[in-house]
Amino acid sequence: MATTTAPTTQSLSHAVRWQSMAEARTVEAMIDYRDAEMARTALIESSLRRKIERSAIALTIGEATGMSEAQVQLRLSIADRVRAKTPQVWDAFIDGRLDFSRVRDISAAIEKLRRDESIARLDNRVLAYATSHTGAELRQWLRRFVQRVEADLAVERAEAERAERHVSVAHGDDAMAWLNAYLPSHLAAAIEARLRTAARKPADPDDDRTVAQREADLLVAWCTSSDAATSAVDANIAVTVAADVLAGAAAGFAESTDGRWAVPASWIADVAATGSTFWHRIVVDPVKDDVLSHEYLGRFAPDTLAAALQFLHGVCQAPGCMVPAERCDLDHRIPHPHGPTTGDNMGPLCRRHHNLKGHGLLHWSTSQPRPPTKPMVIEIYQPAPTIDVEYVPA
Structure with a gap:
């Protein structure tokens, strides 16, 4: 046989x-x-x-x-x-x-x-x-x-590249063109965040445009309207900076929480000097990786814990997944109600991996999540909110 x-x-x-x-x-x-x-x-x-x-x-x-x-x-x-x-x-x-x-x-x-x-x-x-x-x-x-x-040499290269910033237009077929901008990463990230947020606001019922189309139309409006061009950039960006670099004791970079980009820390300091920024400091427990010592009742994390977890992990915690944390669900590693709603039991999972985990198809140890590598997180807002929040474990 x-x-x-x-x-x-x-x-x-x-x-x-x-x-x-x-x-x-x-x-x-x-x-x-x-x-x-x-x-x-x-x-x-x-x-x-x-x-x-x-x-x-x-x-x-x-x-x-x-x-x-x-x-x-x-x-x-x-x-x-x-x-x-x-x-x-x-x-x-x-x-x-x-x-x-x-x-x-x-x-x-x-x-x-x-x-x-x-x-x-x-x-x-x-x-x-x-x-x-x-x-x-x-x-x-x-x-x-x-x-x-080689932080010193990397900063020199970044400064040299910043001098090459420019905008170009390439006209193509079918009455369309490409608008390209070579910009410092933190500024491009601010534009991206603002577009993403504004395009996803509730639209008129008669507006049948896709999100991508609304983003394109918003960019045109901001570039061609004097009122829009002078309005504040309502962007929420998180970066991590080592303490010695932040203090100016060493050369180094500020890195986005999802790891997609990094810029010299001095560039972020320049933004801070404008007075239009708002800082969060997140302190991580060195043993449990718990970003907040509080335990919350109920299934859903409050906004402060959700923001802390997004900025701490940066991306989906499934192996190899690079979906940014702000586009993920907050998953209980030990499922609710058996698992608590705390920082050390929660982490971002994209919707696809969250569904796979729920069906038992994500073979990923709940006791060994992808470890966070960000001991300090700095959140940049423009314009500045009026409330400062500091996360400190007990």
């Missing part, structure tokens, strides 16, 4: 590793061919002929692999950089523990680092994270690593 073997998640993991190993073998074969050709052409007496034949190496590799010359050159440059500067990362790539997309992202971080000790530190630390997190999470981790390890 014939037997069948049901597929397992382990077989999926093996398939992914074999694919990563195949990528590594392809890159190794490219390197071997290039190095052999460089050695062969070194014996050519004519410098012109030698230059011509070497310029065709990438083309020949591309013909064999179905890649363009630019793709081949990119892979070779990434391989050379990673192999020479981060040998542990290279070994993990050859072994199939890292795929090429993660190696490419690590290579981009290496390119930004300027100090040998910083690159060595990256090589020692990145594998533990890269092999256990998604590509999006790794890119955020790498950005934070570069900003924290």
